[in-house]
Structures are given as structure tokens and as C-alpha cells.
Amino acid sequence: MTRFGIGLHPFAASLYPMSNPTPLTIGTRREPFFDGHLIEKLTRVSHELIDPNPTSVVIPFDEPWEGAYSLYCTVIKDGNLFRMYYRGQSAIKHKESLCYAESHDGINWVKPKLGLVPFKDRNDTNILPIEGDQELRLTHNFTPFLDRNPQAKPDEKFKAVAGNDKHGLYGFASADGIHWRLIKREAIFRDGIFDSQNVPFWSESEKCYVLYFRVWTGEGYHGLRTIARVTSQDFINWSQTEVMSFGDMPQEEYYTNVTEPYPLAPHIYISMPSRFVQKRRWMNSKQAKARGVLEDREADVSDTVFMTSRGGSAYDRYFPEAYIKPGIDPQDWVGRNNMVSLGLVQLDATTLGLYRCRHYASDSCHLNLHTLRVDGFARLRAGYKKGKVLTKLFTADGEQLFLNFATSAVGTVRVEVLDADGQTIEGFSGRAAPKLFGDSVHHPVKWSKNRSWSELAGRPIRIRFTLSEADLYALQQQ
Structure with missing residues (x-):
């Protein structure tokens, strides 16, 4: 069964904007989207099992x-x-x-x-x-x-x-x-x-x-x-x-x-x-x-x-x-x-x-x-119309964020970081948010104005992905 995001994800704990649950600790482990462990909310995004x-x-x-x-x-x-x-x-x-x-x-x-x-x-x-x-x-x-x-x-x-x-x-x-x-x-x-x-x-x-x-x-x-x-x-x-x-x-x-x-x-x-x-x-x-x-x-x-x-x-x-x-x-x-x-x-x-x-x-x-x-048992997929993926609250770690993703020639993956209250974090959202395209199983996300993922270490955060003609397979802090 493909899961279609049209609002609150089945595994979400509350409506968005949300209360502040205890953040997940994922450390520097790779987190493929094989299940709903890290997903809070999907909007116009399908969660699909992929045939080998x-x-x-x-x-x-x-x-x-x-x-x-x-x-x-x-x-x-x-x-x-x-x-x-x-x-x-x-x-x-x-x-x-x-x-x-x-x-x-x-x-x-x-x-x-x-x-x-x-x-x-x-x-x-x-x-x-x-x-x-x-x-x-x-x-x-x-x-x-x-x-x-x-x-x-x-x-x-x-x-x-x-x-x-x-x-x-x-x-x-x-x-x-x-x-x-x-x-x-x-x-x-x-x-x-x-x-x-x-x-x-x-x-x-x-x-x-x-x-x-x-x-x-x-x-x-x-x-x-x-x-x-x-x-x-x-x-x-x-x-x-x-x-x-x-x-x-x-x-x-x-x-x-x-x-x-x-x-x-x-x-x-x-x-x-x-x-x-x-x-x-x-x-x-x-x-x-x-x-x-x-x-x-x-x-x-x-x-x-x-x-x-x-x-x-x-x-x-x-x-x-x-x-x-x-x-x-x-x-x-x-x-x-x-x-x-x-x-x-x-x-x-x-x-x-x-x-x-x-x-x-x-x-x-x-x-x-x-x-x-790699990580290709399942994917989060958006079509031509933009869709959004909101992660659950987790603790930022490591020096850099990496993604496994693929887009079409016109597709994009936009990456924004939110705080525990669901507010965007300056330097990691808005115009500073990276817009990625291409195809990579381990792509570093680079921020403008020399901002570094390491600045977020120890903070409870969420990531909001905006996808257009794009597939997202996994994320990893390193």
C-alpha cells in the first residue's frame, strides 16, 4: 500500500504546529525511510515501497x-x-x-x-x-x-x-x-x-x-x-x-x-x-x-x-x-x-x-x-506539484547533513530547519535553504553564508523538505 500524504501523517503525535515531545536521538546513524519512525507529516507526498x-x-x-x-x-x-x-x-x-x-x-x-x-x-x-x-x-x-x-x-x-x-x-x-x-x-x-x-x-x-x-x-x-x-x-x-x-x-x-x-x-x-x-x-x-x-x-x-x-x-x-x-x-x-x-x-x-x-x-x-x-526499499515521492515532508523532532548532531535523493531535470529538494516550536531557524531556512537537484546516494547539504550544520549540534530540530518531481530515500548526520 502506498501511503499518500494529504495532511497529518498516521504516525504523527499531534497537529502541526505541535507541542514539544522528547526529541528522537538518531546521532550520526543513517536513517532510511523504510517506515514511519522519523516522519511527522506528509503533504502531497506518497510513501512507496519500491519493487526491486x-x-x-x-x-x-x-x-x-x-x-x-x-x-x-x-x-x-x-x-x-x-x-x-x-x-x-x-x-x-x-x-x-x-x-x-x-x-x-x-x-x-x-x-x-x-x-x-x-x-x-x-x-x-x-x-x-x-x-x-x-x-x-x-x-x-x-x-x-x-x-x-x-x-x-x-x-x-x-x-x-x-x-x-x-x-x-x-x-x-x-x-x-x-x-x-x-x-x-x-x-x-x-x-x-x-x-x-x-x-x-x-x-x-x-x-x-x-x-x-x-x-x-x-x-x-x-x-x-x-x-x-x-x-x-x-x-x-x-x-x-x-x-x-x-x-x-x-x-x-x-x-x-x-x-x-x-x-x-x-x-x-x-x-x-x-x-x-x-x-x-x-x-x-x-x-x-x-x-x-x-x-x-x-x-x-x-x-x-x-x-x-x-x-x-x-x-x-x-x-x-x-x-x-x-x-x-x-x-x-x-x-x-x-x-x-x-x-x-x-x-x-x-x-x-x-x-x-x-x-x-x-x-x-x-x-x-x-x-x-542503496536505501531503495522505499521512498518519499512528490510529483510536479510541490509536496512537503516534516520530520519528527530529533536532536541535531554531527558536522554535516547528507541526503539520498533523486530528482528529474526540473525537480528540486529544498531543505529547511525548524526549531522545537516549529519556527524556522535563521540561516537554515528561507532564502538560505538549499535547493538541490540531481541524483546521489550521499549528497552533502551546504548552507549559504558559510553556515554549518555543526552550529545546530545538541538542539532539538525538525527538517522540512519541499519536494518537486523528487524522491527522498534517507538522511544522515555526520
């Missing part, structure tokens, strides 16, 4: 140990190297394998011939060995991450979880991302169902490990699939389970959670879960068989939604509509398709990439790269 751009880049699951049921991918950017981990499985009753691929640009991928685990008469596989896998089926949903805890040991640069409801979740560590060992012989956490991609990471903002995982709304496997979370200081002892809430949204079924810190603003967690719709059949069995869909998987459909969180037990489904729809390809109208892989990565200075599973339950199962502008 599908590319021709494809990573096929075409090895004999991969195939139709390859899923639960994780992408990690480790310095200049992109690492991909995923489950390989050619048929439901066939053995699962933990597979590995590498890239130096996130676009061109190779499956290295590691020679660590054979498959039938093949020794040149990209399969990784996992301790304890034969007894515990740990390759089903092995989910690694690069541990950004400053206290992490060098031989535990990477950590991971894998498991199921019968045995619990097991913890793993690795120095190189290739050779993995169990952290403990016993499960590190048991209070969940876990039959999904369960997501751990170190939270820089919460200063702890966070684990998002599969539970059901009823007992055991009854009700709907949903998401819960726990935290830990040591990755071994975990807090009590908190089931996540979704604001005013009705309960929907989430097959995955794909929750991770946004790379450019890690205090914001983004989530792109697969929304699962049971028993909604888009094609009949005869049509599915003709298209190569296996084992009646056409009985359900799936898409992807977009949510945010700033820690705690609540997601914000600010945009309730689908983020990635199945689209025009019939084979993507099959349940468990359109899942986004864990791991939003920065491809270059202006571009982010995410990977979407397509043709699941078919021999042509593969990943497709989608790209988006």
Missing part, C-alpha cells in the same frame, strides 16, 4: 546433489569475497547436502571443487562436511553468519545454527567458513519447531546475539507458521522465547523470517519473510505436471513481504502489501517459490543485491539476482 529490479544473473542448482529442492540460501560478504551457503536436494526423499559457492562481485558465481565430501562417484563437489549431520539432519537448514561481536575468537569468525524440533538447534563455529565444528555436543536451544531457516546474528545495537526462528501459533505443528526470537550474550545460553508481533496486521503465515541488520544502518533490522498461502492453487495438477512441477507442490502459493524492527519483539509491517510477487512465470506460482535468501549485500557504492529462489520443485530451480538502489 530483476536481472539476468542466475545461479542454477544444476549439480546432481543440488536440484529441485535446493533452498535456504545465505549470502555473506566477507571482505572482498561473497560466500553463499545453501541446501542441495534433488528430490524430497533424497539426501540433503550443504553446498557452497563463491563470488568476487556478487554477480559471477563459481562452485569450487572442494573435494571434501564425495557424491556417488564424484569427488569434485562443492559440498561442505558438517559434524553430526548423519544423525541429526543438520544440512536441512544450516544458517551461518559472520560474527561481528568484537569479542569473537579468531577460530569462531563464523558461527551457524542448524537443527529441528526433535533434536533442537545446534551451534557451529568456523575460522574460514569452510571447515565447521560443533560448539557443543548438545543443542544450544530447544524451545521451537525450527523447520525453516532460523536466523542468528550479532546485534551491534543490542550488544547481544539474536536468534529469529520458526514457531507455530498453536501447539506443535498446529495453527500458522510464525516467528519468535531470543537473545544471548554467549551464543549458548538463551533468553525466554518472545513471539513476534506485527502491529495491526492480521496474522498471516510466514514460512521464513530472513531478518538481518540493514548493512548501512545496522540499528534497523530488515525482514523479507516468505508469506505462505496454503491450498490456494493457481494451476491444476495436469498443468503442473506439464510444466515439470514435482510432487503436487502447486497446491500452495508464496510471495515475499517487507518488514522492519528496531529490536524487541515487534516487527513493523508499515507496508502491508507484497514486496516480491510471483510474477508472470507460471513456475513461480508454486508454494515455497519467491523466497529471498538471507544476506542483503552491497554490490557497489550505489547498488544493493538480493537473491530470490525461482522454479522451486522443478528441475530448473535457481536463484535470480535482484538489485535496488
Whole structure:
């Protein structure tokens, strides 16, 4: 749903001019407009979720140990190297394998011939060995991450979880991302169902490990699939389970959670879960068989939604509509398709990439790269007629203000600063207010008469943007 500003924004606390609430403290963090956290009022401005751009880049699951049921991918950017981990499985009753691929640009991928685990008469596989896998089926949903805890040991640069409801979740560590060992012989956490991609990471903002995982709304496997979370200081002892809430949204079924810190603003967690719709059949069995869909998987459909969180037990489904729809390809109208892989990565200075599973339950199962502008999940947009954006009250900080914005050839972004009472601040408004045009993901706002953003440091302020044929994506004080 696009939100249109025609007066008071839904998240505004009071009418404008306003009383003086406690100002937000955003410091020098980047603040993309993924939700209503910083927005007080919109006038003739729409707040839009933006479709990512599908590319021709494809990573096929075409090895004999991969195939139709390859899923639960994780992408990690480790310095200049992109690492991909995923489950390989050619048929439901066939053995699962933990597979590995590498890239130096996130676009061109190779499956290295590691020679660590054979498959039938093949020794040149990209399969990784996992301790304890034969007894515990740990390759089903092995989910690694690069541990950004400053206290992490060098031989535990990477950590991971894998498991199921019968045995619990097991913890793993690795120095190189290739050779993995169990952290403990016993499960590190048991209070969940876990039959999904369960997501751990170190939270820089919460200063702890966070684990998002599969539970059901009823007992055991009854009700709907949903998401819960726990935290830990040591990755071994975990807090009590908190089931996540979704604001005013009705309960929907989430097959995955794909929750991770946004790379450019890690205090914001983004989530792109697969929304699962049971028993909604888009094609009949005869049509599915003709298209190569296996084992009646056409009985359900799936898409992807977009949510945010700033820690705690609540997601914000600010945009309730689908983020990635199945689209025009019939084979993507099959349940468990359109899942986004864990791991939003920065491809270059202006571009982010995410990977979407397509043709699941078919021999042509593969990943497709989608790209988006930095901060480009959502935008504030004004057309030819001027529109206005008023931020909530926040404390000024840093030496300079930067914006991520884009205009047309005739478009403008005008920037004014208001005090806590809603009055313009001399030197930062009126004729002194900058009028920007162009396209930049990190553009410094410069004031006339040698005025500096640093003069405002410590003051509670609002910013009023006047937009014409312009998009605004993010702001940052630095």
C-alpha cells in the first residue's frame, strides 16, 4: 500500500504546529525511510515501497546433489569475497547436502571443487562436511553468519545454527567458513519447531546475539507458521522465547523470517519473510505436471513481504502489501517459490543485491539476482506539484547533513530547519535553504553564508523538505 500524504501523517503525535515531545536521538546513524519512525507529516507526498529490479544473473542448482529442492540460501560478504551457503536436494526423499559457492562481485558465481565430501562417484563437489549431520539432519537448514561481536575468537569468525524440533538447534563455529565444528555436543536451544531457516546474528545495537526462528501459533505443528526470537550474550545460553508481533496486521503465515541488520544502518533490522498461502492453487495438477512441477507442490502459493524492527519483539509491517510477487512465470506460482535468501549485500557504492529462489520443485530451480538502489526499499515521492515532508523532532548532531535523493531535470529538494516550536531557524531556512537537484546516494547539504550544520549540534530540530518531481530515500548526520 502506498501511503499518500494529504495532511497529518498516521504516525504523527499531534497537529502541526505541535507541542514539544522528547526529541528522537538518531546521532550520526543513517536513517532510511523504510517506515514511519522519523516522519511527522506528509503533504502531497506518497510513501512507496519500491519493487526491486530483476536481472539476468542466475545461479542454477544444476549439480546432481543440488536440484529441485535446493533452498535456504545465505549470502555473506566477507571482505572482498561473497560466500553463499545453501541446501542441495534433488528430490524430497533424497539426501540433503550443504553446498557452497563463491563470488568476487556478487554477480559471477563459481562452485569450487572442494573435494571434501564425495557424491556417488564424484569427488569434485562443492559440498561442505558438517559434524553430526548423519544423525541429526543438520544440512536441512544450516544458517551461518559472520560474527561481528568484537569479542569473537579468531577460530569462531563464523558461527551457524542448524537443527529441528526433535533434536533442537545446534551451534557451529568456523575460522574460514569452510571447515565447521560443533560448539557443543548438545543443542544450544530447544524451545521451537525450527523447520525453516532460523536466523542468528550479532546485534551491534543490542550488544547481544539474536536468534529469529520458526514457531507455530498453536501447539506443535498446529495453527500458522510464525516467528519468535531470543537473545544471548554467549551464543549458548538463551533468553525466554518472545513471539513476534506485527502491529495491526492480521496474522498471516510466514514460512521464513530472513531478518538481518540493514548493512548501512545496522540499528534497523530488515525482514523479507516468505508469506505462505496454503491450498490456494493457481494451476491444476495436469498443468503442473506439464510444466515439470514435482510432487503436487502447486497446491500452495508464496510471495515475499517487507518488514522492519528496531529490536524487541515487534516487527513493523508499515507496508502491508507484497514486496516480491510471483510474477508472470507460471513456475513461480508454486508454494515455497519467491523466497529471498538471507544476506542483503552491497554490490557497489550505489547498488544493493538480493537473491530470490525461482522454479522451486522443478528441475530448473535457481536463484535470480535482484538489485535496488542503496536505501531503495522505499521512498518519499512528490510529483510536479510541490509536496512537503516534516520530520519528527530529533536532536541535531554531527558536522554535516547528507541526503539520498533523486530528482528529474526540473525537480528540486529544498531543505529547511525548524526549531522545537516549529519556527524556522535563521540561516537554515528561507532564502538560505538549499535547493538541490540531481541524483546521489550521499549528497552533502551546504548552507549559504558559510553556515554549518555543526552550529545546530545538541538542539532539538525538525527538517522540512519541499519536494518537486523528487524522491527522498534517507538522511544522515555526520
